Amino acid sequence: MPSYDATEALDDLFGDSESYSSDGGDAVGTRTEAILDGPAPAASIDAVLRLADGLPSLDDVQAVDEHDTSELTETELRQKEQTETVISTALAAGDAAVWVIAQGLERAAKGRWWRRTHTSLGSYVEAKIGRSAVYARQLRRNAPLALETAHRTGTVPKPSQVKVTSKTEEQYGRDAAVTLYEVVRDVSSELGTHPTADSLMAVHKSLPRQLPEGPEQQREVIVEATRRTLGVGTPPFESDSNESASIEAPPFESDSNSDASAETSSSDEEPTEASKSFGEAEDDIEDAEIVPEHLATLKDALRTLNAVNRAVTKGVFAQAAANPDDASEYAEVRQAIIAKTTAIRNKALHAPKV
Template sequence: MARYDATDALDELFEDGGYAAGAGSAVSARTEAILDGPSPSDSIDAVLRLADGLPGLDEVREVAEGDVSELTEQELQQKERTEAVIRTAMATGDASVWVVAQGLERVAKGKWWRRTHRTLAAYVEDTIGRSAVYARQLRNNAPLALETAERTGTVPHPSHVKETKKTEKQYGRDAAVTLYEVVRDVSAELGERPTASSLQAVHQRLPEQLPGLPEQQRAVIEETTRHVLGVDGASIEALPFEAKSNTDASIEAPDGMPEGESSAVGAATRAGDDDIQDAEVVPEYLAALQDALKKLNLLDRAVTKDVYAQAAADPEGAEEYRKVREAIIRRATAIRNKALHAPTPPAADG
């Protein structure tokens, strides 16, 4: 495997986040300066200063509850800046996990815990607050994670590598990296991000053997991914609902849930187990879904086959029609995808 160049990876990371080219080099230089005189507070400050790229809170216009108006040009710019910072911060968290993994690998090899702890497990628990089982999984998955980052320009989440590790075991590392990259790219077409469940679903649908040639191997993986995720007219296959796949950049326990923590999303899901309530006290989240359904029904009635036919028949607007049609397909597929991924309510008693 080629050497993992942290500066190049940071440049890619920051460019993806909307920062100027070379920003990663600046961060890399600062990191080297920190290493010359280690200071945890400086390291933390470097990450926290990502918030300097956010728009000022006072500059953000407060919008009333229920307002579904189009975003203004200023709001769109603020949203783009904010999401760039969020993506960079999340990727920084994911990258930190793999730095921890590499550090633990060195600790294990040198047995540097031997004078302070009885076992490596005790050392791991004291140092990172996680179990030895989790640390071992992290160390085992680090080589695949680092190569995935190097070859795709994206630092994978630990739960994602846990799934692509199965692909590596069955088909080899090249196939595992390709699967991650293809699922990431196809998910982006749907306006989504890769999840552990989507990676798992694609892996499970691959044939028992993949072609030997890389380009043929990639073609099979892409065809499978597009079928599973419902792109190019294929039916979307229901995937298990994944509440936390992309929301937590911290070190996770092997089952995808940080040890000792509960999921707020899971709690919200369980709150939906109550009996159907009267219309006047329908909770906000259910009202939002009902409102969305009404709007979808209106759109379905307005956008008829005849509308498409007339738009397609206009030669002057052919290119614009193609773009709009493809955008409608992507957005409609993304909406359906979310609904299929969502948890289903428990069966009614009796």
């Protein structure tokens, strides 16, 4: 399987990192000569298509029954990893290509190269890339931040993601915007997911009105906000703020902090209003025969969670942690509870809405 170095791939696409300073216009890059002397379009397309050579042979992939839930074999795990590496590489190439297009459009706009063939830059853009002038303006405006994010993090952000982090840049500066993307990416990876525009926006909204000036202090605040907003390290069923938390609606407002959030949260010794209004009423759920199977499963799970929420209070945690002889086992159990509740919460957050 061919190896793939994300940093080298970005350097090939965007040039040396020195070309991308923090200055707005300069960050677009200066690679006109390299573009003119580069490979023909057909060769570039062929290079991307050759990624498929790194896939396992389809004939070697074992077909399984649709109801098979068995563990993957060593061969299947190897084929899966090999395939996902190729998919990730292809996705990264596609994301990077968008910002290459943005650099090209910036040059066309500056030189007004459309002036003899089109009535406006917008019509030129639509003819060249098949997208609206508004989309092109967003690409051009966000390209400096996207390119710096790519070089500093080794990951190419999508246009929808940079549209969000550009708001962070406007409010806190470019360093904070790049850090936010990197931290959300890393925390999302812990949860087995990827950063999205929604998750980035949720974290952006959860930041305080002002960030510390020092980069390390800024990162600490962003890490804390990200972990709280995405539910890492905080059991999601213990308070009213966590009960209602979602990617679309962060658990605290943009001008709040962790201490204020803790003070306004209701005690987990009492049932939350959310659980009173629906969850606890479900202790009297109707018989499964008159409820669709999958909905009955969810209601049964909710009933179990309500019972767990009532039993697992702050006092229980405090008493369990009080015995130094049980410290190691307590730490393992606490972390396991966090992992399980976070997994359930994330499934619910990403479930279809009606």
